[in-house]
Amino acid sequence: xxxxxxxxxxxxxxxxxxxxAHGPVSTARASEDLPKTRGDCQTCHPNEAxxxxxxRHAAAWESETFAQTSRNRSLKMCLPCHAxxxxxxxxxxxxxxxxxxxxxxxIDCISCHQDANGAYHGTLGTKTDAHATVKNEKFGTVExxxxxxxxxxxxxxxxxxxxxxxxxxxxxCHMPVVERPIATGEGLPARKARIHKFEGATxxxxxxxxxxxxxxxxxxxxxxxxxxxxxxTVPTGPEYVVxxxxxxxxxxxxxxxxxxxxxxDNTAIDGNDTRLKPGERxxxxxxxxxxxxxxxxxxxxxxNRELPDDQARILYEAKVSL
Numbered sequence: 001x002x003x004x005x006x007x008x009x010x011x012x013x014x015x016x017x018x019x020x021a022h023g024p025v026s027t028a029r030a031s032e033d034l035p036k037t038r039g040d041c042q043t044c045h046p047n048e049a050x051x052x053x054x055x056r057h058a059a060a061w062e063s064e065t066f067a068q069t070s071r072n073r074s075l076k077m078c079l080p081c082h083a084x085x086x087x088x089x090x091x092x093x094x095x096x097x098x099x100x101x102x103x104x105x106x107i108d109c110i111s112c113h114q115d116a117n118g119a120y121h122g123t124l125g126t127k128t129d130a131h132a133t134v135k136n137e138k139f140g141t142v143e144x145x146x147x148x149x150x151x152x153x154x155x156x157x158x159x160x161x162x163x164x165x166x167x168x169x170x171x172x173c174h175m176p177v178v179e180r181p182i183a184t185g186e187g188l189p190a191r192k193a194r195i196h197k198f199e200g201a202t203x204x205x206x207x208x209x210x211x212x213x214x215x216x217x218x219x220x221x222x223x224x225x226x227x228x229x230x231x232x233t234v235p236t237g238p239e240y241v242v243x244x245x246x247x248x249x250x251x252x253x254x255x256x257x258x259x260x261x262x263x264x265d266n267t268a269i270d271g272n273d274t275r276l277k278p279g280e281r282x283x284x285x286x287x288x289x290x291x292x293x294x295x296x297x298x299x300x301x302x303x304n305r306e307l308p309d310d311q312a313r314i315l316y317e318a319k320v321s322l
Contacts, residue, residue, distance in 0.1 A: 038102050041109045044130060044183045051196035052108065060106030065303040069240050081148035082106060088115040092144050095151075112144075126182070140194070145170040152239075157232040161278035169231055173205075174198050201235065201301045206315040210234060210276065214297050214320050216288065221247055221259075221295055221320065223284040225276055233275035235301060239265045243275075244300040244312070245284055249292035249322075257289035264305065288322060295320040 034042040035053035042049035052058050060066065060082040061073075070078040083103035084096035096111075113120045118132065125135025138144060146155040149170075163169045175194040182193050199205050209230040214223045223245060227234060235243045242264040249257040261284050266272045276282060288295075296319055300312035 038105050038108055038110050044185070045109075046184065047180055047193075048109070048196045055196065055198045056200065057107035057198050058105070061103045062106065063303075068304055068306075069238065081151075084111050084148070086110055086114045086116070087112060087144075087147045088121060092138055092141075092147055093150075094147065096147065107148075124182075128183075140171045140175070141167045142170050143167070152237050154232045154236045157236070157278060161231040163231045173231070174200060201313065201315065203313075203315050206234075206299065206301075210299075210316075212297075212299070212316055212318075214295075214318065216320075216322055217285075219288050221249075221286045221288055221297075221322070223247065223286065223297055224281070225284070226281045227276050227278055230276075230278055233265075233273075233277055235263060235275060239268060240303075240305050242302050242305040243315070244298075244302070244309070246298045246300060246309075247286040248296045248298070249289050250294045250296065251289075251291045252293070256292050257287075259286035292322055294322055 034046050035049050035058075036042065037049055037052070056063075066078075066082060067073060070082075073079060080096045080098040083099055083106060085099045087094075087096045090096060113122065115121060115134065119134045120131050121134045121136040121139050123135070123137075123139050125133050127133060142155060142158065149155055158164055158169060166172065171194060175196065175198065177192050178195050179190045180193055181188045181190055209227065211226040211228050212224065214221060216222075225245070235241045242262060245261040245263065247259045248255055249259075261274075263275050264273075265275060286295075296317065298314055298318075299316040300309060301315050302312045
């Protein structure tokens with residue numbers, strides 16, 4: 001899919017284990033200012049740990065939006081995917097169990113990589129004395145991501161898209177490849193690895209996935225949207241996640257009008273789903289108020305539709321002379 005749209009041993013144990021496998025753990029490296037992960041995975045995988053700390057996965061349990069939409073974390077169906085036990089314990093595609101402790105780490109290294117025996121899975125299965133490893137051909141596949149993301153239809157939309165037959169479509173977009181060492185240690189070369197920021201609704205991702213143009217036609221401002229590189233709806237996820245296409249009309253510095261179009265799954269509200277579908281082209285026609293000389297076109301993303309506009313993330317913004 002080309003779209004818009006984790007590790008448990010102690011530091012001392014790792015140090016001892018790595019002395020033979022990859023060389024000693026240096027004092028400088030051990031004292032680096034790194035995000036803390038369960039199991040101290042950051043000690044040997046600092047790049048991935050830094051990525052993860054910036055991700056929505058890291059904030060999955062602690063985010064204010066999750067607290068609001070899960071009724072202060074009381075909706076039982078929502079909880080397991082925001083602080084799961086290792087998904088490999090029950091198996092890919094099986095809804096995970098909610099873990100009993102350390103929930104503040106959200107979806108972390110252990111959540112995805114560790115199995116019931118304490119071994120760590122990946123696409124290579126590189127041997128190390130630090131922990132047992134398993135080469136898993138299903139790791140990083142759509143089937144793996146679907147363990148949690150299928151519940152709101154994202155995976156179903158993906159399978160209907162032009163990229164639907166690519167088993168690695170999710171990670172190809174949301175975990176792009178970078179050249180760097182996969183772990184610290186003596187003599188480990190840079191190689192192809194995946195970034196663990198799991199980026200989704202960011203301006204960069206949105207503008208890569210959705211082509212936007214705008215022009216005046218008589219008394220209308222036409223805003224054209226085309227989903228060119230997105231394997232699911234825009235937005236995607238639960239029904240409380242929405243996007244707004246907005247045109248603010250100005251005369252000088254004064255606002256003289258505003259037009260908003262909601263992109264949302266309103267099926268439970270009025271039977272409509274107005275989200276932009278994969279490959280869809282859509283034209284929004286906003287009436288131009290008399291005297292308007294300029295328009296500001298924006299696309300706003302809200303993780304909770306009840307949020308005020310000034311708390312939305314701006315995915316796109318452009319000025320249009322009228």
